[in-house]
Amino acid sequence: MTLISTATLDDLDQLVLLFDAYRVFYRKTSDxxxxxxxxxERIRKSESVIYIxxxxxxxxxxxxxxxxxxxxxxRRTWLLNDLYVDRDYRGRGISKMLMDxxxxxxxxxxxxxxxxxxxxxxxxxxxxxxxxxFDLDEEHNYYFWTNDEK
Numbered sequence: 505m506t507l508i509s510t511a512t513l514d515d516l517d518q519l520v521l522l523f524d525a526y527r528v529f530y531r532k533t534s535d536x537x538x539x540x541x542x543x544x545e546r547i548r549k550s551e552s553v554i555y556i557x558x559x560x561x562x563x564x565x566x567x568x569x570x571x572x573x574x575x576x577x578x579r580r581t582w583l584l585n586d587l588y589v590d591r592d593y594r595g596r597g598i599s600k601m602l603m604d605x606x607x608x609x610x611x612x613x614x615x616x617x618x619x620x621x622x623x624x625x626x627x628x629x630x631x632x633x634x635x636x637x638f639d640l641d642e643e644h645n646y647y648f649w650t651n652d653e654k
Contacts, residue, residue: 506598508605511554511566513547516540518563519556526566526588530623553582555605557589557598565589567602569609569618577616582609584620587629594628603636621646 511519520540528534546552546568557565568586573579584606589598610618620638622629634640 505559506564506596506601507558508555508601509558511547511556513544515554515556515563516544516547519543519554519566522556522563522566522588522590523586525590526586529588552585553609555602557593557602559593559598564593565598565602567606569606572619574616579616580613581616582606582613582618584618587620599632600636603632607637 509515517540520536520543523539523543524534524536527539543554547554552568552570554566554568556563566586566588567584569582569584572581572583574581584603587599587602589602606618609615618638620633622633624630
């Protein structure tokens with residue numbers, strides 16, 4: 505049975521391993537210590553909401569959401585920035601349960617909704633998101649400025 509809960513510092517050691525695997529999936533260099541520091545700060549400072557999925561007391565997936573605000577809607581929105589399920593636990597509906605937790609967060613905080621982005625090459629994600637009620641926005645362009653200064 506899968507249990508979804510809000511991550512706390514008690515979950516950090518298991519969460520870090522999933523987060524590091526997620527980053528490696530997106531072609532980043534493994535950095536377990538950096539991941540531990542990063543996630544620990546998010547949890548301690550309440551800067552994000554992280555849901556973690558457990559099966560038999562083993563962390564098998566997570567999603568992390570950051571609060572944003574919509575000026576035109578004059579309401580909070582949530583950015584679903586990260587979603588990952590351990591390869592050995594995929595195909596069991598865990599991603600959908602994590603997505604449901606994200607939608608519940610939006611409902612419970614009276615947010616306008618949940619936004620996310622993924623690479624066009626993420627075939628699994630691009631099939632998952634519409635299947636759980638997310639609409640692909642084809643009307644807007646997405647731009648990003650990268651600060652390469654070190």
